[in-house]
Amino acid sequence: MKDFVIIGHKALTTGDFSLNDLPGSAGRMDILCRCINSALFLSHGMRRDINVHLILLGEPDPGKIVRFNGEELRYLNPDERSSGSLIKKALEKVATDFETRSTPGVRIRRGGLEKLMQEFIDDNRNIYYLREDGEDIRDVNDLADDAVFVLGDHMGVTEEEEDIINKGASKTLSIGPLSLHSDHCITIILNDLDRLEQPKND
Numbered sequence: 001m002k003d004f005v006i007i008g009h010k011a012l013t014t015g016d017f018s019l020n021d022l023p024g025s026a027g028r029m030d031i032l033c034r035c036i037n038s039a040l041f042l043s044h045g046m047r048r049d050i051n052v053h054l055i056l057l058g059e060p061d062p063g064k065i066v067r068f069n070g071e072e073l074r075y076l077n078p079d080e081r082s083s084g085s086l087i088k089k090a091l092e093k094v095a096t097d098f099e100t101r102s103t104p105g106v107r108i109r110r111g112g113l114e115k116l117m118q119e120f121i122d123d124n125r126n127i128y129y130l131r132e133d134g135e136d137i138r139d140v141n142d143l144a145d146d147a148v149f150v151l152g153d154h155m156g157v158t159e160e161e162e163d164i165i166n167k168g169a170s171k172t173l174s175i176g177p178l179s180l181h182s183d184h185c186i187t188i189i190l191n192d193l194d195r196l197e198q199p200k201n202d
């Protein structure tokens with residue numbers, strides 16, 4: 001599996017939001033919904049080898065992680081309302097230290113960046129921090145099959161979060177010279193990985 005981690009600094013942490021207002025009262029939940037879409041959807045299918053971890057840090061109960069697991073995922077359509085609705089259902093569950101399944105392939109638990117990073121470190125996963133001024137991803141030929149990619153949202157990544165990520169990250173990677181939206185970054189990363197995995201016809 002490959003994993004994407006997106007930090008949602010303002011994302012609401014109860015299911016008490018309207019699907020009609022994902023960018024507003026839901027705390028830029030639209031960004032996280034688009035990341036789900038980019039990480040999991042193909043034109044006619046789904047990437048089954050991807051986990052997406054949304055770290056929700058907004059009010060009123062910050063510190064929840066919603067995980068979308070491509071292998072088991074069902075009932076997800078490629079529009080923001082659909083992923084928003086699955087996040088909402090997850091947030092309607094009581095979050096404990098252990099994952100609770102809300103719908104097939106979607107789970108929620110209490111936690112934040114530090115806990116998640118420590119788990120990846122304990123599992124000896126290769127963690128890559130995505131930052132505009134990092135090493136060019138196209139110069140890295142040995143991206144691990146079990147890579148973990150960590151991205152910020154519209155607010156980027158705070159210094160404190162960066163310290164936590166850098167404890168486990170083997171590299172800081174850039175996907176290009178301009179600052180892009182998080183979901184666009186995911187599309188480009190996966191496209192680069194697809195191209196690396198595709199055997200070349202000589």
Ligand SMILES: C[S@@+](CC[C@H](N)C(=O)[O-])C[C@H]1O[C@@H](n2cnc3c(N)ncnc32)[C@H](O)[C@@H]1O
Nearest residue numbers: 130131132151152153156174175176178179180
């Ligand atoms: C919209 S950007 C963050 C912009 C935010 N205003 C800032 O100044 O940090 C969202 C996230 O996408 C990732 N990102 C954006 N452009 C990138 C690039 N060219 N290379 C690598 N990561 C990038 C970073 O993880 C960033 O935190």
